[in-house]
Amino acid sequence: MITLNGLVAVCLTYVVFLFVIAFFAERSALRGQVRWLKAPLVYTLSLSIYCTAWTFYGAVGSAARSGFEYLTIYLGPSLVMVGWWWILRKLVRIGRSQRITSVADLVSSRYGKSNLLAICVTILAVIGTTPYIALQLQSVTLSFEVFAQPGVPSPEEGLRSYTALWVAFGLALFTVIFGTRNLDANERHHGVVMAIAVEAVVKLAALLAVGIFVVWGLSGGVAQTLARIDASELGSWQMDGGRWAGLTLLSAAAFLCLPRMFQVLVVESDDEGHLRTASWAFPLYLLLMSLFVVPIAVVGLDLLPAGSNPDLFVLTVPLATGQEGLAVLSFLGGFSSATSMVIVAAIALSTMVSNHIVMPIFLRLTGNGASVSGDVRHAVLLSRRLSITGVVGLGYLYYSLSGGGTALATIGLVSFAGVAQVLPAMLGGIFWRGATRMGALAGLTSGFAIWLYTLFLPSIGSGALSDAIMAQGLFGLSWLRPQALFGISGLDPLLHAFLWSMTFNVTAFFSFSLASFPSPLERLQGAQFVNVFDHSGGPRSWAGGVAQTEDLMIMAQRILGAPEAQALFEREAHRQGGRGLLPDPTPDFLETLEKELSGSVGAATAHAMVGQIVGGMSVSVEDLMAVADETAQMMEYSARLETQSNELSRTARQLREANQKLTRLSVQKDAFLTQISHELRTPMTSIRAFSEILRDSRGLTAAEHIKYASIIQDEAIRLTRLLDDLLDLSVLENGQVNLNLRQGLLCDLLDRAAAAANDGGHAVRIRRNGPNEQLMLNTDLDRLSQVFINLIANARKYCDADAPELEIRVSEKTGLLVIDFIDNGSGISVEAQDLIFEKFARVSDRQAGGAGLGLAISRQIMTRLGGEISYLPGYGGAAFRVALPRNFALAAQ
Amino acid sequence: MTETGPEISPERPRSPLFLQRQSYRRRRLIDAARFLPVLGLLLWAVPLLWPTGEQEPVHSSGALIYIFGIWALLVLAAFVLSLRLKVGGTEPGGGG
Known part of the structure; x- marks a missing residue:
């Protein structure tokens, strides 16, 4: 029988091993050998923090108690991962292009970099996660107890608190060391991610080992195991349809919204290709994690005495069959699950708390905000470290206050339902441009309030809500009973809360979004988020150039660190054309700087800090209107050009026609002249000929005289008539006739x-x-x-x-x-x-x-x-x- | 009724009407990737139809095999899709 001290030694060795791995990962990253650290496999394994101790131990317990329900917790995330093209791909792209640091930052950034929203999400996340951390501490403590006094389920109170305290302390230490090594939350925590990947392998191996032992070692093969399952009390499908569907959806929603999942899915991701691999590899991981849960539960129910805690079957089954090595491995698996969850959750929460609560307060308290002297960088790091300690401390406090009772067992799903309240604002924000800050605020607060009242407060046991309220409703109004809102009773409390909170959340989000009008920055960000694939450039949020580059430099140095800031400024100056070390404060540069800063202190704070120095030159309605005006002018101008060109071509056509007509007229006139000269010439010729005869010929008879003279007269008359006719025609043609x-x-x-x-x-x-x-x-x-x-x-x-x-x-x-x-x-x-x-x-x-x-x-x-x-x-x-x-x-x- | 022209603003990038065979294949692969979770959801909703209580319930072994079988199929399909999508290279845009 392994002693408690032996177990502690194993545990410490394992922790040292993790420290070493994290340390070497950081070292390699520093030396630039990051290729293997960025492998898709590492990314997939880091996602495994979804499987906490609650799922490692609790899945078997859940299977033993309520059959197949545990599967829903894995099915939802599997669907989300398989459907990565829908949501995750977009989230990751947005996270990269906007340098998102947390789920609160995402929501805040989308809705006009609103810090109020960020604070709301942060509070929600802290309230939702604290019990979850307590749950991890409890599971580690319980697993210690199994080894300390096998068969005795409840040792004295002191030892429990003692174990939990040490675990909490160790976790906080690890997280502070590796989680706040670099300030930029957007840079990868290589050490942490690597340690988590190793832990993912350990927990999978542990659960598989126990499972294989149970199936082939204890039951004698697959067929026998299946027969044994059918023969056991879990032998037939007994599942409430509502819970099956509801929990699948709930876990899918929580998978996207849990701060720690967002941290590894989006923040720590730097390649969409990784997502492609994870789309099949992570469901596979989940499949393997849940494959042996039912066999272990069935065998545990068979082997162990009635009344033993099914949550610990993964440990107690190997112990009861004398497999101590397997039991220790299994213990390490559970330990890994608990620690990796706490570490990542603490990093994610501390980033949110530090960026959205501590830093804004700090900047306000220290006077002029961004332009105070002193190294803000240290302040940020300190605030983040304190936040980590605070978050883990809160978890410990919650654990010791709640007494580690069975009330914690349900807290996993309660926590899921809490963080899922972010989902409407998140999905609405990335798919619907009409979503506004007011809508997001209204949705979040209403959903959060209902979740608090109908699920969270009732779940933490007696004291939070009095029995009178539970039975008769708030203020004695029966339709306000926490677990039967509006008189609809008989629903499963979890489903009831999920249904109502989501209904109110979505309705409020939607209707307030429709009714309110977003600010210009909000609309810009909305377009950036929703159409992230169309234009991957950042938001063009800074106008003008009055910012003093020196001031910006001072501020950037204090946040990014002097060498980093100088390098950034030099690079930008070089990119602008290499004039000196300081770049001009162009909108492009300000935008880059703001993104760099937001990686460290969050989008809202970075925006506020740059805004203070630049002098509030961020985009205003007037700017937007000016831009719109310019565009309208351009369009009007081009329309006018088009009209003119049409007019020109019309005129040209008319000119061409006129020219043709003139040419025709000229031809006609020529023909007319030819005709008329011919017509005039004929009588003139005879008149001339006969008048010459009359003049020159001697000896003409009188009759001949008369004949020739009358010919001359006839021709003259003809001429006159012709001229009369011509005159007549000309008068008629000119319209001068009366x-x-x-x-x-x-x-x-x-x-x-x-x-x-x-x-x-x-x-x-x-x-x-x-x-x-x-x-x-x-x-x-x-x-x-x-x-x-x-x-x-x-x-x-x-x-x-x-x-x-x-x-x-x-x-x-x-x-x-x-x-x-x-x-x-x-x-x-x-x-x-x-x-x-x-x-x-x-x-x-x-x-x-x-x-x-x-x-x-x-x-x-x-x-x-x-x-x-x-x-x-x-x-x-x-x-x-x-x-x-x-x-x-x-x-x- | 006045006749109006086609309402397509000039700034909006218009996708071409017909695609090369390769791009066409890729689009359909993306469609398949989009459809896969819907399929999974439908298949995993089938247990909702199974009888519970007294009337000849479904055996747990059968339920396990069904659910895990679908799981394995989804993983396999996602794997094949991810390989094929990788070959096509990354395409900017393509909606969300």
């Missing part, structure tokens, strides 16, 4: 036109329809008759029928007075139809004495009168239609 409106009957007009056109030469027979022509017209009768004369004259001149005949039809069509002139000739060829209304267009070669201006003039006249003239194809002969608007024509009364 209409001489008069009233008259259409039939009279036609009569006069026929008479004027049909005189002389071979006449055309005109067919008319008298009654239709009894229409009173109100128009320029002279101009209209000019059109009619032209049309009748054309028929007379060009109709090639043997007996030329012209039919004039008058009709009315849709508000128009239509007068058609149809002759019985061969008409006008299709290709000529387009041309006949053009100037000088003559269709036939027959000499007709016209200049080809008649139809052009007619068309101009009709346009002036508001009507039109067109050629009608398909009537056999040439057919023209004159259409007048009806309001010019009045029916004859």
Whole structure:
């Protein structure tokens, strides 16, 4: 039988071994040999602090008492790890880009670097973790007792406290030495992580060894073990569905929110690749940790006398079967589980307490905050060390006050439910940009209050809440009974508390977020967090450049240490272009500096300190609005540019069209000039020729004289007519004509036109329809008759029928007075139809004495009168239609 | 009803409509990594359906084998996915 002293010696040796490992890890890290320290395996093993003594010993106890429930504690984290792509990947990326130091820092940083929130989370974490640390002390103490007086479950009080005190002292010492070696919480605690990794291996090996011994040594193989399980009192599946689902969710939530888990998962992680490995390796670790729990429980229930503590089966089963070596290994496993949890929890909590509570108070008390003289670095380290001692001391105090009774057994889940209150603010913060500080505060406090009232206070036993309150509710209001809120009784107390606290938490978080308006910094941070994969750069939170670099240097030296700060400033100066040792206080530099500082003192404090020196030049609403204005101006400017360019292209198109038109007109004008000179030249030639004959020829007869003179006169008349026509056309085209409106009957007009056109030469027979022509017209009768004369004259001149005949039809069509002139000739060829209304267009070669201006003039006249003239194809002969608007024509009364 | 243009602000990085085969495979791997915990949750919720009490309860050995079997499968699937994702290299972005 191993003595207590022997056990203490083994224990001390193990502790020394851990110290040595931690020491060498630190040494290697200092020498830069960090590659093996940063292996994914080390990261995975460090996650194993999730498995505390509560799970090492308590899982078997839980299995013996309530079957498979213990599994839920492992299933939740397994799911979270397997689903790393959802949440953990984002958390780790945010943690790296924002240099997050703790879960409180994460929440504070996300919601505008609010220190109030950080304090809330810190208090919550301390209250939730202290009993948990007490639980670890208790388990170590209990395991000592097993060796001290085997079979006697409760030794005297003094020894217990004594053991617990020594354990607490040793743990605090270890944590202070290796946990506060470097100030930057964002740098890895290589020594601690390495020691934890070793402890992870020890506890896994211990539990596996006991398990293998139980399955193959005591039960005789897998099949027999399974049969033994089925035959035992745990033989069938007896599980409350609500607890199965609820505890799985609860453990998953706690896995993300527990300060120590956040420390190893996010803060100590420096490579997302590690997460990828851990995504399968850590579930595997959990699987192995829980694989042999049920066999050990079943065998323990079989072997050991009734009434022995099932929590200690892992120790007592090997002891009862005489395997002392195995028992010692198992003891070391439990010891490892307890110590690694306490160490990491103390580091995580002390970082939070120091950064968010002690340092702000210290800075306020010492006057001007950041600009006091003296080395803040020492103050930070001291505050962190004191915090560690304080946290472990609180755990010890809680342990000795609660008397280490059975009340502690349930504290693990109570603690889980407490820290899980951070989950809505955390997940909301990284996935929802609309989450605000008010929402986070409201959610946290309401969830925390309900957890405190319905779960935590009732769980610490008699005294915290009186029996009257438990039975009748607060102030005698029955719907306020702690374990039956709103009269819903019969629920499992843990589920009841979890359900209500989360409901209120999420509701308050959501509704307050919707109702409140975030500050600019909050919105910036929100965007940074939610879209961390889109832009991995830090927040652009410092504007202006009035900060005195010397002041910043002094402050940075006091926090980071002189050599580190000088190196940082020199590096930054070099990066800016190598002017001297001090960089310009550009926003970039301030941002870098703030991140460096936040690694040491937390985001909120660092922000406040830089803010004090820079003079509150952090981003204000005005700055944001200025930026927005600038953007709006740019957009407006570019929109204007676009409009202008559109306008330009439109103008260019119009110019092009105008140019084409001008070119066409010029061609037309040239053609017109050619035509007109030709038209003028022909009569001029004959006039000249005949006048020369008259002048030069002697002996012309009188008849010849008269003939030649009349030719000259005819040609002169023709010339005059041509010039008249041209003048007429030009007047009409320029719109300078004045209409001489008069009233008259259409039939009279036609009569006069026929008479004027049909005189002389071979006449055309005109067919008319008298009654239709009894229409009173109100128009320029002279101009209209000019059109009619032209049309009748054309028929007379060009109709090639043997007996030329012209039919004039008058009709009315849709508000128009239509007068058609149809002759019985061969008409006008299709290709000529387009041309006949053009100037000088003559269709036939027959000499007709016209200049080809008649139809052009007619068309101009009709346009002036508001009507039109067109050629009608398909009537056999040439057919023209004159259409007048009806309001010019009045029916004859 | 007035017609409005496509509402995509110019600053927002738009992901391409079609991907190279390799990137496409990688996206689907990520989808698988996202789906895995959902699958695990569903399978581990199956014990909620098991009868308790008098009516022929499920044997503990069976329950153990079922739960640990799923566990092992999840670990295996996560392992394969982590290897495949590693080969693809890290892709910036890809949502959260």
